């Protein structure tokens with residue numbers, strides 16, 4: 001059984017334009033990158049996995065759990081999907097402290113106080129992300145890297161069974177990216193979660209992902225094994241995998257770079 005098994009069909013429209021999405025891929029890898037040009041449908045895919053968008057057809061299975069299955073009539077609400085979501089630019093609440101940001105998903109509008117177990121979880125996250133000293137600070141007082149850590153801690157607070165990362169490095173300067181890639185890799189290894197990550201940057205793929213799915217014009221077109229530097233055309237699933245020339249990194253760049261001609 002695949003760790004990540006996604007088959008999504010949906011259409012969105014703003015009244016004038018209609019965008020049809022059909023992304024289908026399966027992976028045994030723990031760290032999968034969704035890569036492709038702007039407007040290709042990467043965020044829509046992630047949103048549908050999280051339950052923020054309802055597909056018309058298809059299914060989402062992660063770690064053996066079915067989150068959505070149109071045919072079987074299964075559509076778990078977002079809160080029950082056990083999904084940790086790291087938004088682009090982190091979407092931290094500026095008026096809340098670091099501690100309150102991390103705790104946010106564990107409270108409700110009616111009940112703002114944490115129970116003892118949830119409070120302990122928040123404390124543990126503050127420690128494991130090295131944020132205790134700034135627990136009462138506002139996000140604006142933190143560096144880009146610290147903000148990313150708060151956002152990751154918040155995504156992990158609900159004890160998710162999958163982590164969805166939307167451009168986790170987009171808000172960072174290139175100097176920080178390198179360090180935070182290492183940090184994110186360590187976090188993912190430590191929490192042993194399947195991760196689906198959107199990126200525009202092939203260096204993110206090379207540094208972090210085991211597999212990358214190339215998304216173009218609303219379709220998952222190619223699945224790339226990063227360690228081997230090989231790819232499979234998804235529209236022709238069942239066809240033999242294409243071998244690419246070494247070195248591995250150059251092959252991955254070429255396979256993914258094909259998105260841009």
Ligand SMILES: Nc1ncnc2c1ncn2[C@@H]1O[C@H](COP(=O)(O)OP(=O)(O)OP(=O)(O)O)[C@@H](O)[C@H]1O
Nearest residue numbers: 012013014019036037038039040041042043044045
């Ligand atoms: N709610 C919506 N209503 C109408 N169209 C939408 C909606 N959300 C996204 N789209 C359109 O769907 C297409 C895919 O959007 P999506 O955000 O998934 O792209 P993306 O690959 O994540 O791009 P980027 O890398 O720039 O974030 C785009 O053309 C976008 O304009």
